[in-house]
Amino acid sequence: MxxxxxxxxxxxxxxxxxxxxxxxxxxxxxxxxxxxxxxxxxxxxxxxxxxxxxxxxxxxxxxxxxxxxxxxxxxxxxxxxxxxxxxxxxxxxxxxxxxxxxxxxxxxxxxxxxxxxxxxxxxxxxxxxxxxxxxxxxxxxxxxxxxITETKELTGIRPVTSNQSSQIIGNVIYIDNYGNVITNIDRKLFEEVGRGRDFIIQARTVKFDKIHRNYSDAINFDAPPEKREEDGKRIALWNSSNCLELAIYKSNLTTVGGASSLFGLDFRDTITVIFTPKL
CATH class of the missing domain: 3.40.50.10790 (S-adenosyl-l-methionine hydroxide adenosyltransferase, N-terminal)
Structure with a gap:
């Protein structure tokens, strides 16, 4: 069938x-x-x-x-x-x-x-x-x-590197149903350019220095529930597509909002990864 x-x-x-x-x-x-x-x-x-x-x-x-x-x-x-x-x-x-x-x-x-x-x-x-x-x-x-042998190319689907591979400059390419912000920076490029260096991810006024594998990895489940930092927790992670995603833990667009609204990010906005030079 x-x-x-x-x-x-x-x-x-x-x-x-x-x-x-x-x-x-x-x-x-x-x-x-x-x-x-x-x-x-x-x-x-x-x-x-x-x-x-x-x-x-x-x-x-x-x-x-x-x-x-x-x-x-x-x-x-x-x-x-x-x-x-x-x-x-x-x-x-x-x-x-x-x-x-x-x-x-x-x-x-x-x-x-x-x-x-x-x-x-x-x-x-x-x-x-x-x-x-x-x-x-x-x-x-x-x-x-x-x-035919060629088709049209979409602009803005590939990030660029600059400053002797010390930065990756990407863009927002998708905002999902939870308001999570998906970028065109994939894990393969990140690891090739970063080579294990420390980094800062900058998106407008929001910054991250860690990337998680799952949303819940950002939560300290060893702490008592009343002492956990969960509501409004900002997260950077590799999503199921291995794209860099910026999110809010358990976001709700009808109440507290999502990463797109709380971070002020929209389609095509710039996301920059800055790698720390190794000494």
Whole structure:
């Protein structure tokens, strides 16, 4: 049975998600449709890229991932189908796929060229669903598009080093449901540049000198509950994606707030890691 995932900025208020699912069921007899997220911020390419990057690997090889974010066809926003890491991705060539291709080389990319068969202005519903159906039935990508070798790159997804590798300058690329701030600084780069040196992480007026593996690692559970520093505890950690994350322990956006609001951080804001020179 084919597995098709959906990642969009459609939300759930309108008919879009239901219509796309209906079209998939009409196109493919036996299919399992999985919603990854329909709450991507409108046209937010970095959000979409981060979410699909961290979700697709949990699915079986051969899964088909439809990404409906900024998908309207125009001369600067072509449609592509990509075979990468044993998975298929159908999306616009707007940079979303570059967060995946920066780590895994795609085996095949085609620019979709079947648009003359459709008259609507809802490409996820018609073009993307038709391509997904073709792939699910064992069709090759060359039938629905012409091979290409490059896709657009998202800016701001890679941090930079400066001052003779004494600093890493990164950016906020995602803010999750808890208000936690995820950066584009990954553990591999941090360890390569840091080489075991002491460091300070600076984000506006907030500073950290330790990075934890888990949220609860920042709490001293040897102390009696009434003496523990828990509420509002500031934490830097390596999250499940091995990205540097700044968080508040057990944050609640409806009451005390989260790291994004309490630290005054938003998408693209700068996060700097300063390493102490070894004597």
């Amino acid at each position: 084919a597995i098709i995932t959906l990642t969009t900025d459609f939300g759930q208020k309108d008919h879009f998600v239901g219509a796309v699912k209906g079209a998939i069921f009409s196109e493919i007899e036996n299919v399992n449709i999985v919603d990854i997220s329909h709450y991507i911020s409108p046209f937010h390419l970095h959000e979409a890229a981060y979410i699909i990057k961290n979700a697709y690997k949990s699915f079986p090889k051969g899964s088909i991932h439809v990404i409906g974010v900024d998908s309207e066809l125009n001369p600067e926003n072509k449609h592509i189908a990509v075979y990468l890491d044993g998975h298929y991705f159908i999306c616009a060539d707007n940079g979303i796929i570059s967060m995946l291709t920066s780590e895994v080389r795609p085996e095949k990319i085609v620019e979709i060229n079947i648009h003359d068969r459709f008259t609507s202005n809802f490409p996820v519903l018609d073009v993307f669903v038709k391509v997904a159906g073709h792939i699910a039935r064992g069709g090759t990508l060359e039938v629905i598009g012409k091979p």
